[in-house]
Amino acid sequence: MASEAQSSAPDNLPLVLIHRIPPFELSFKSWLPTRFRLLDPLDPSFSSPQTQSLVSSVRLLLCLGPSPLTSDTLDRFPSVQCVVGSSAGLDHVDLATCCRRGITVTNAGDAFSADAADFAVALLIDVLRRVSAGDRFIRAGSWPAKGQYPLGSKLLFSLVNITDNQTWWLFQLGGKRVGIIGLGSIGSMIAKRLEPFGCIIAYNSRRKKPNVSFPHYENVMDLATNSDALILCCALTNETHHMINKDVMTALGKEGVIINVGRGALIDEKELVRFLVKGDIGGAGLDVYEEEPEVPRELFELDNVVLSPHRAVATPEAFVALQEVVIANIEAFFANKPLPSQIELE
Amino acid sequence: MASEAQSSAPDNLPLVLIHRIPPFELSFKSWLPTRFRLLDPLDPSFSSPQTQSLVSSVRLLLCLGPSPLTSDTLDRFPSVQCVVGSSAGLDHVDLATCCRRGITVTNAGDAFSADAADFAVALLIDVLRRVSAGDRFIRAGSWPAKGQYPLGSKLLFSLVNITDNQTWWLFQLGGKRVGIIGLGSIGSMIAKRLEPFGCIIAYNSRRKKPNVSFPHYENVMDLATNSDALILCCALTNETHHMINKDVMTALGKEGVIINVGRGALIDEKELVRFLVKGDIGGAGLDVYEEEPEVPRELFELDNVVLSPHRAVATPEAFVALQEVVIANIEAFFANKPLPSQIELE
Numbered sequence: 001m002a003s004e005a006q007s008s009a010p011d012n013l014p015l016v017l018i019h020r021i022p023p024f025e026l027s028f029k030s031w032l033p034t035r036f037r038l039l040d041p042l043d044p045s046f047s048s049p050q051t052q053s054l055v056s057s058v059r060l061l062l063c064l065g066p067s068p069l070t071s072d073t074l075d076r077f078p079s080v081q082c083v084v085g086s087s088a089g090l091d092h093v094d095l096a097t098c099c100r101r102g103i104t105v106t107n108a109g110d111a112f113s114a115d116a117a118d119f120a121v122a123l124l125i126d127v128l129r130r131v132s133a134g135d136r137f138i139r140a141g142s143w144p145a146k147g148q149y150p151l152g153s154k155l156l157f158s159l160v161n162i163t164d165n166q167t168w169w170l171f172q173l174g175g176k177r178v179g180i181i182g183l184g185s186i187g188s189m190i191a192k193r194l195e196p197f198g199c200i201i202a203y204n205s206r207r208k209k210p211n212v213s214f215p216h217y218e219n220v221m222d223l224a225t226n227s228d229a230l231i232l233c234c235a236l237t238n239e240t241h242h243m244i245n246k247d248v249m250t251a252l253g254k255e256g257v258i259i260n261v262g263r264g265a266l267i268d269e270k271e272l273v274r275f276l277v278k279g280d281i282g283g284a285g286l287d288v289y290e291e292e293p294e295v296p297r298e299l300f301e302l303d304n305v306v307l308s309p310h311r312a313v314a315t316p317e318a319f320v321a322l323q324e325v326v327i328a329n330i331e332a333f334f335a336n337k338p339l340p341s342q343i344e345l346e
Numbered sequence: 347m348a349s350e351a352q353s354s355a356p357d358n359l360p361l362v363l364i365h366r367i368p369p370f371e372l373s374f375k376s377w378l379p380t381r382f383r384l385l386d387p388l389d390p391s392f393s394s395p396q397t398q399s400l401v402s403s404v405r406l407l408l409c410l411g412p413s414p415l416t417s418d419t420l421d422r423f424p425s426v427q428c429v430v431g432s433s434a435g436l437d438h439v440d441l442a443t444c445c446r447r448g449i450t451v452t453n454a455g456d457a458f459s460a461d462a463a464d465f466a467v468a469l470l471i472d473v474l475r476r477v478s479a480g481d482r483f484i485r486a487g488s489w490p491a492k493g494q495y496p497l498g499s500k501l502l503f504s505l506v507n508i509t510d511n512q513t514w515w516l517f518q519l520g521g522k523r524v525g526i527i528g529l530g531s532i533g534s535m536i537a538k539r540l541e542p543f544g545c546i547i548a549y550n551s552r553r554k555k556p557n558v559s560f561p562h563y564e565n566v567m568d569l570a571t572n573s574d575a576l577i578l579c580c581a582l583t584n585e586t587h588h589m590i591n592k593d594v595m596t597a598l599g600k601e602g603v604i605i606n607v608g609r610g611a612l613i614d615e616k617e618l619v620r621f622l623v624k625g626d627i628g629g630a631g632l633d634v635y636e637e638e639p640e641v642p643r644e645l646f647e648l649d650n651v652v653l654s655p656h657r658a659v660a661t662p663e664a665f666v667a668l669q670e671v672v673i674a675n676i677e678a679f680f681a682n683k684p685l686p687s688q689i690e691l692e
Contacts, residue, residue: 118519118543122477125468129461129661131654135478136485138653139646143639172663173464193542197464293489300485307484308477315475317518 013037014334015054017077020064036330060084060333062326063093071097082339084329086322088112088186088313089263090343091236099345106329109341110185111321112313117189119312120231120261123285124178124194126306127257128171128229133303171255171282174198179227181220181243182234182262183209190231202226205234220244224251229259236263244268249275255282261312264289273298276305287312359383360680361400363423366410382676406430406679408672409439417443428685430675432668434458434532434659435609436689437582445691452675455687456531457667458659463535465658466577466607469631470524470540472652473603474517474575479649517601517628520544525573527566527589528580528608529555536577548572551580566590570597575605582609590614595621601628607658610635619644622651633658 018040032038039058045051060082063069071094074080083098083105090107098105126132137143176199180187183203191201191214201214204223208216217223220243224230230252234240244258244267252258258281260267269290275281276299283304289295292310299305328340364386378384385404391397406428409415417440420426429444429451436453444451472478483489522545526533529549537547537560547560550569554562563569566589570576576598580586590604590613598604604627606613615636621627622645629650635641638656645651674686 114520114544115518118471119475119477122468122471122475125464126472126477129465129468131465131468131472131652132478132481134654134657135652136482138641138655139482143641143655172461172661174460174663193539196538196542198460293492295484295489306477306481308480309484309489311480315518317520 015039015058017058017061019061019067019069021067024064066092069093082333084326086326089235091263095345104339105343106339106341107343108322109325111325112318113185113189115313115315115318116186116261117193120190120259121193123259123306124229127283127285128173132306176228177226179223179230181230181232186233220248221251224248229257231259232262232266234262236265241265242268246271249281252281254280257283259285261287276302361385361404363404363407365407365413365415367413370410412438415439428679430672432672435581437609441691450685451689452685452687453689454668455671457671458664459531459535461659461661461664462532462607463539466536466605467539469605469652470575473629473631474519476649478652522574523572525569525576527576527578532579566594567597570594575603577605578608578612580608582611587611588614592617595627598627600626603629605631607633622648
């Protein structure tokens with residue numbers, strides 16, 4: 001039996017269809033192609049009659065990165081029963097079609113959660129304490145020009161009358177009420193990290209989580225009203241699209257801060273820019289945008305905004321973890337076992 | 347008795363000598379001057395015969411911010427028995443003279459500790475995850491120019507061969523061995539904050555701390571050898587001056603990171619610049635420098651360095667806390683009670 005398995009011709013390996021846009025390349029552990037027969041539409045040989053004869057029977061599609069997976073694409077592969085995704089959010093996948101066809105879908109599981117949580121905390125401290133703005137201040141050569149104590153002269157021992165120079169207003173993390181929107185794996189890790197800073201955590205999610213002691217708010221408006229900062233780390237769906245709108249930002253208030261490590265379209269970006277430019281909210285830390293890689297240029301001039309090019313999740317360690325979860329999902333599918341990071345479709 | 351106390355003329359109030367350099371002004375709660383008679387050498391009336399007659403008997407000196415307090419200055423006030431400081435570090439005060447004269451000295455106590463710890467964590471995440479560099483990348487307009495996935499194309503699914511483009515190398519916090527130098531109030535708070543990120547904490551201090559389970563290293567070389575990042579939050583003294591030298595940086599290694607929220611001269615800055623420019627250490631997050639406000643310009647070009655203009659401690663909340671500890675120290679001195687934040691002189 002053992003020698004028979006080892007002598008299997010590649011033709012007998014389980015088929016895995018790769019779905020990707022060109023920047024995303026596959027260089028998983030070199031043994032992946034030895035375990036599965038990979039079909040890649042971007043490969044010139046894909047159009048060969050031999051490969052095409054396999055396409056109609058392929059049961060598993062591996063979607064790399066945020067490559068859009070539309071209903072039309074799925075229609076071309078009628079035998080697909082499983083989409084193995086490789087990102088935390090799957091808003092690039094037509095989940096309604098998957099649900100209708102009974103296709104199971106997996107995401108990156110927890111592979112990216114720690115990275116995203118770390119980055120959300122970094123963005124929050126950066127906005128409150130102006131880390132990036134301070135770095136810019138120094139690199140512009142402004143420190144010697146503005147004197148040795150640009151802050152000291154304004155703030156130190158001048159406790160009562162600190163009202164001018166909003167740019168350099170700094171906020172302490174301790175005591176800040178942080179509202180986490182989406183208390184999944186990422187959100188829970190954010191909460192765990194922020195508690196030792198003295199932040200007071202509350203959250204919004206579709207359903208109250210069992211065994212979680214943080215206050216749950218059923219709607220975002222109430223959470224915003226009772227928060228100094230909102231952190232977005234939920235999935236982008238029809239329901240969450242533009243959930244941070246004018247009303248929510250008004251409820252958050254002039255000193256309120258918004259951190260987004262989820263998806264750009266969770267926020268009505270045009271409104272956000274208006275609120276920031278007018279000073280109607282206190283600041284924002286953004287890793288994602290509605291029209292990436294375009295970022296509203298009005299934000300480039302603001303010191304109470306921290307901008308990041310969608311890389312809250314991008315460490316080598318996270319990609320090693322991702323590789324493991326992707327392979328585990330593929331192997332579980334072909335072994336008819338429960339998929340480690342299957343998502344709930346509704 | 348009560349009415350007699352209330353009718354005290356200002357002349358009968360305890361004398362407090364203010365010592366400050368011009369940027370630092372006193373606007374403590376307005377009632378401070380109603381409780382104490384403040385003598386300020388920067389005040390024109392200070393040279394009046396009436397004020398000068400009081401100077402020789404003043405017992406308490408309130409030192410604002412990092413105003414240098416030399417032996418010569420102290421000699422001019424022979425009756426001073428107590429120096430109330432208002433910063434965490436007191437390297438600007440001639441502590442040897444204080445010790446010789448038996449002057450008790452207080453610092454800011456814990457007023458700034460949370461701010462400093464928060465900032466140290468922010469600098470560490472920023473260096474490891476390139477938050478400020480990412481912000482700069484976007485504000486330079488580089489994101490659309492470099493394509494939608496500046497990282498994805500290099501890193502995503504390319505796990506084995508990530509060796510080029512050091513600038514964009516990102517590190518995960520989880521599993522990093524962080525060596526804290528100085529496990530006082532600030533260092534302890536840093537440790538508490540970093541544990542939920544999955545960092546592995548060790549520390550160096552003059553003495554092993556009782557009731558602390560983190561490994562203690564008696565010398566900095568050993569700590570550097572066993573750390574991925576060093577965080578400096580100890581006092582600057584003759585013993586700690588340039589403690590981070592060429593040998594320690596070599597021990598820390600090419601991927602090692604140095605965070606400094608203590609004082610600039612804890613590091614041999616010229617060596618640090620050489621190591622960073624040559625890529626012989628992995629990065630640095632600096633809030634303090636040897637010749638503030640001068641920052642070595644070689645660092646301005648480096649994306650693995652985060653620069654901050656000495657404002658790890660600068661939130662309004664911290665200054666409120668500072669005010670409380672300063673007043674508590676002054677009141678305790680005049681009441682002959684133990685001073686809340688007296689430091690140990692040796």
